[in-house]
């Protein structure tokens with residue numbers, strides 16, 4: 001069955017919003033965007049009725065419990081949304097024989113590596129949010145061997161809450177800022193991830209077999225400090241930035257020292273080049289300044 005009608009959860013999140021912005025460019029697809037008022041991921045028992053009413057040909061789950069520090073406290077809710085809900089969406093997708101795409105995180109790894117994480121490396125979540133996502137991956141694949149899981153990292157967009165928007169605000173308010181300089185990763189523009197997701201849908205429609213775990217993050221790597229410096233440079237701000245160590249910025253949830261994802265599998269399977277994070281950042285900041 002070819003994919004035409006696509007149900008997307010998390011309509012108001014960064015990725016959900018970017019998918020909605022991109023949707024008009026792909027008239028071959030009819031996207032149905034649902035926010036939590038229609039499909040609440042904390043209520044997996046309600047999914048089947050709603051999904052049957054919509055009758056999609058594919059499900060994309062962008063919704064997630066993403067409050068990493070709060071997840072250490074709100075464990076039950078985080079687990080329901082990121083694990084049981086993902087399992088249930090995967091199960092229903094299998095029952096309907098339709099593709100299921102969901103997203104996971106670099107935090108499924110412990111951050112002790114010194115070279116990029118491959119998709120098949122063993123997981124060892126760095127914090128509770130990472131545990132909920134790792135279990136969600138596992139349970140989705142157990143109930144639906146065709147499930148597609150895209151791990152990503154350091155997501156930013158013109159919409160929603162993210163590091164770029166926080167930095168732009170703080171750098172305009174303050175004379176100096178201290179930013180963690182000893183954690184390394186790959187920033188990801190949600191718009192690029194949205195386009196990559198649509199590319200996967202097109203590949204599925206072209207008959208390509210797609211399943212299992214992929215990594216998507218913009219090309220290149222940096223630290224949070226390096227990321228902030230680039231934001232400052234692009235926007236032409238004067239705020240003084242100081243690089244500090246993780247130990248000087250304690251957070252309830254541990255963060256990985258190194259969470260660079262290797263994206264070669266996705267690039268070779270879908271023959272596309274992932275844009276560099278710095279170029280993506282310039283585009284995103286232009287977009288932010290337009291809003």
Ligand SMILES: NC(=O)c1ccc[n+]([C@@H]2O[C@H](COP(=O)([O-])OP(=O)(O)OC[C@H]3O[C@@H](n4cnc5c(N)ncnc54)[C@H](OP(=O)(O)O)[C@@H]3O)[C@@H](O)[C@H]2O)c1
Nearest residue numbers: 010012013014015036040041042063064066103105152155
């Ligand atoms: N953001 C990152 O840096 C990052 C890094 C690695 C992986 N990821 C993963 O990438 C995917 C997309 O993330 P994102 O950055 O787009 O996240 P986001 O901007 O935080 O958006 C998450 C969305 O999920 C929705 N949501 C939360 N709880 C819900 C519930 N109970 N029922 C229905 N919707 C619910 C939120 O709804 P409201 O708008 O109503 O709150 C929000 O719209 C997620 O799987 C995330 O875990 C993100």
